[in-house]
Amino acid sequence: MRKVLQRTVAAMALGSIASIAMAQDDGADLVINGEIEITVRAPAPAHMSDTGIDTILSGWVFRSDETRQLEMDDFDNPAFLAVDRGIEAWNTVEGTEGKSCATCHGDVEESMAGVRAVYPRWNEEAGEVRTLAGQINDCRTNQMGADAYAYDKSDMTAMEALISVQSRGMPVNVAIEGPVAETWAQGQELYYTRFGQLELSCANCHEQNYGNYIRADHLSQGQINGFPTYRLKNAGLVQTHNRFRGCIRDTRAETFAVGSPEFVALELYVASRGNGLSVEGPSVRP
Amino acid sequence: MTRFALSATLVALMSTAAVAEDVAPSDVAYDDYGAIAQSLTGVAGDPAEGLRVMETRSAGNCVACHQVSVSTAAFQGNVGPSLDGVADRWDVDQLRGLVANAKMVFPDTVMPSFYRVSGYIRPGDAFTGKAAGELSPLLTAQQIEDVVAYLQTLSE
Numbered sequence: 378m379r380k381v382l383q384r385t386v387a388a389m390a391l392g393s394i395a396s397i398a399m400a401q402d403d404g405a406d407l408v409i410n411g412e413i414e415i416t417v418r419a420p421a422p423a424h425m426s427d428t429g430i431d432t433i434l435s436g437w438v439f440r441s442d443e444t445r446q447l448e449m450d451d452f453d454n455p456a457f458l459a460v461d462r463g464i465e466a467w468n469t470v471e472g473t474e475g476k477s478c479a480t481c482h483g484d485v486e487e488s489m490a491g492v493r494a495v496y497p498r499w500n501e502e503a504g505e506v507r508t509l510a511g512q513i514n515d516c517r518t519n520q521m522g523a524d525a526y527a528y529d530k531s532d533m534t535a536m537e538a539l540i541s542v543q544s545r546g547m548p549v550n551v552a553i554e555g556p557v558a559e560t561w562a563q564g565q566e567l568y569y570t571r572f573g574q575l576e577l578s579c580a581n582c583h584e585q586n587y588g589n590y591i592r593a594d595h596l597s598q599g600q601i602n603g604f605p606t607y608r609l610k611n612a613g614l615v616q617t618h619n620r621f622r623g624c625i626r627d628t629r630a631e632t633f634a635v636g637s638p639e640f641v642a643l644e645l646y647v648a649s650r651g652n653g654l655s656v657e658g659p660s661v662r663p
Numbered sequence: 664m665t666r667f668a669l670s671a672t673l674v675a676l677m678s679t680a681a682v683a684e685d686v687a688p689s690d691v692a693y694d695d696y697g698a699i700a701q702s703l704t705g706v707a708g709d710p711a712e713g714l715r716v717m718e719t720r721s722a723g724n725c726v727a728c729h730q731v732s733v734s735t736a737a738f739q740g741n742v743g744p745s746l747d748g749v750a751d752r753w754d755v756d757q758l759r760g761l762v763a764n765a766k767m768v769f770p771d772t773v774m775p776s777f778y779r780v781s782g783y784i785r786p787g788d789a790f791t792g793k794a795a796g797e798l799s800p801l802l803t804a805q806q807i808e809d810v811v812a813y814l815q816t817l818s819e
Contacts, residue, residue, distance in 0.1 A: 574786050574798060575775045585773065586742050592720075592727040593738035626792035631785040 419653035436597040447661040456607035456659035463539025472523030493544040528636040534614035541658035564646025573630025603660030685804040697767030698756040703804035708812025748819040
């Protein structure tokens with residue numbers, strides 16, 4: 378009931394919000410290295426029909442020219458130092474089994490093309506929804522006999538960045554039905570929950586108010602097609618769950634832990650709101 | 664040691680004063696339209712201090728969402744309506760109610776409740792991301808009165 382009410386309110390406000398957001402989308406296109414065309418605006422997926430959003434927009438659209446530019450050439454994109462470290466890690470034997478990622482997967486450019494686009498996804502054998510980070514750690518612990526990476530630290534974001542690059546320009550296409558349906562619904566519930574002493578949900582900021590400003594912050598749709606993102610403010614790569622944690626903390630709430638079932642569910646749901654945008658990671662944000 | 668004792672005495676003094684005069688968040692009486700007829704402190708609000716509270720990030724930070732033309736605060740947001748002329752739209756009791764708990768007037772509003780301490784989902788200890796102990800309201804009773812005093816000056 379509460380959710381229905383919120384959505385109705387959001388839909389009512391849509392007229393004005395959509396026009397503001399449109400006025401601020403200057404229609405610029407993102408082409409990386411002069412050849413990879415990135416879809417930064419796309420029709421909203423069918424499951425978003427009652428959100429009032431008809432066009433989904435990459436966070437890139439909301440950024441300044443200077444920040445946008447850094448993502449248009451891999452030589453300018455500071456995240457590519459991490460991609461290089463990822464390549465090294467890909468080929469490094471670690472753990473009790475004497476294997477590297479390359480031992481099982483071979484050439485990263487071939488084996489990982491398209492992977493980022495469909496994560497999080499169902500893992501039949503384990504009977505669970507897995508994020509890309511979760512899958513990386515599963516390979517490390519179960520296949521290589523190596524230690525898991527800390528979920529949101531630089532070894533993990535470097536490997537995620539390397540894997541994301543192999544899907545750049547491909548449409549995000551995570552499944553929301555079948556065995557993931559329940560987790561997806563849980564993620565949706567979290568997205569509309571007004572957490573903390575400020576009582577703000579993801580939707581309050583990123584669905585009802587994208588295009589508007591909260592103080593100096595230009596609110597985007599909170600899409601994750603560009604993750605991991607290089608944040609100029611942190612001078613480093615930011616993991617998806619790290620961003621979720623920061624946004625929830627900013628509502629004066631008790632956050633969930635990175636890698637928690639709640640954030641896995643939320644990631645699946647938020648990823649599905651980007652179905653149709655291009656995989657853009659590693660992107661650059663202020 | 665002395666310093667600790669001193670500040671403990673000060674805190675004790677201040678809280679006695681507060682208990683004696685302020686209406687506690689849970690005791691605030693709203694009318695059917697979300698207005699509060701009674702001052703929360705009995706002390707007249709200071710409009711200059713009210714403006715400071717509204718512009719300060721660590722206090723009300725109202726300009727995060729609202730634009731106030733006479734304010735010189737940088738980066739005023741536009742999530743909420745401009746507050747220019749707000750005193751022509753609402754009387755003092757209504758303004759007090761709106762600042763204390765705007766949800767009494769606009770049930771689904773994104774505007775936080777500045778004088779309320781219960782009914783939250785996973786409330787945190789300020790911006791630490793950790794669970795909260797006992798919550799303090801976002802603004803003190805006197806800060807609410809100060810902000811209301813400032814809002815009353817915003818007529819066109």
